[in-house]
Amino acid sequence: MKNFEPVIVAFCCHYCAYTAADMAGSQRLPYPANVKIVRVPCSGKVDALHIVKAFEKGADGVYVAGCLEGDCHFKSGNTKAARRVEYVRKYMEEIGIEPERLEMVYLSAGMGYRFAEVATTITEKIRELGPSPIKSATAGQTGQVAC
């Protein structure tokens, strides 16, 4: 789809990815405006319900960004988040949404460059996948064009 601009929700841990996003800004590193950041106190705070709701409300892609392995401020929030992401990916298959639209990524607070890179890569991947089937179905019902 030519003019498709995906909506991507990024749940970012306050102690790593959110700070990395801040650093990307300070370093003047560009990343797509498609990524909407939701700051969370730990990636382990992100519940399956938050992710599923994001898709229901029209997100084309979602990613959870937590600390590097072993670096979680709360010891194991990032590994718990990863297991939850895996669980939701299976649920997405049941619903009929491509599980590739959801990802878990790991960053440290100093990785501004990596943050911009992840945001760009995921945006491009979702752009290739096209609009979420939920968004298309909703648009079909309301007579709007999915974008």
Added chain:
Amino acid sequence: MITAERKPLEELIEYVKPYKRILLLGCNECVTVCAAGGRKEVGLLASGLQMALLKSGISIDIRQHTLERQCDPEYVEEIVSMIAGVDAVVSMACGCGVQQLAMRYKDKPIFPAVNTKFMGASERQGVWAERCQGCGNCLLGETGGICPIARCAKQLMNGPCGGSAGGHCEISEDVDCAWQLIWDRLKALGKEESFVEITPAKDWRSGGGSGPRKIIREDLAE
């Protein structure tokens, strides 16, 4: 607690697709603890169902509510007005809750959203294991607090069978031999003599062998 697991979305869609408005009803008791049918799971299922139905071009108004308990008539009574506004109810409670709803709201289709599994205990976060089969005549006092009825695949009453090897049951390496556990525990308690006592054949009438069971407490019953 009573444990349960959500039914596949596909099966639930078949239940609800003929209706325009449904109530997805959770329960705050056992199914909340085993993460199958509490408030959070109601939200997850409502969202998942809504999206899956949308994909099939079906639009249904899914209302959500969670009761303190679905197996008590007092709580089931609370939702009279909600029930009146929907075409069908999908209950996320165990089979007891579903039947309580069906008994109270006779003209409303009630569907189960979970498969009720067993009476179990939590082994660790996210893992539940069967511990009791409600045989109605508890013998845990003689077996070191480990139940051979719920935990022995053959429900043997007098020691292990020949399939017990290295502490495991022959059905799976992941299943402990209940009689090995019983022996280890009796030994640790210095009660080995309990092991050699012969337990007579069990009377299964108390365990459902003579039909559905009921408890009547004269001092409480009205």
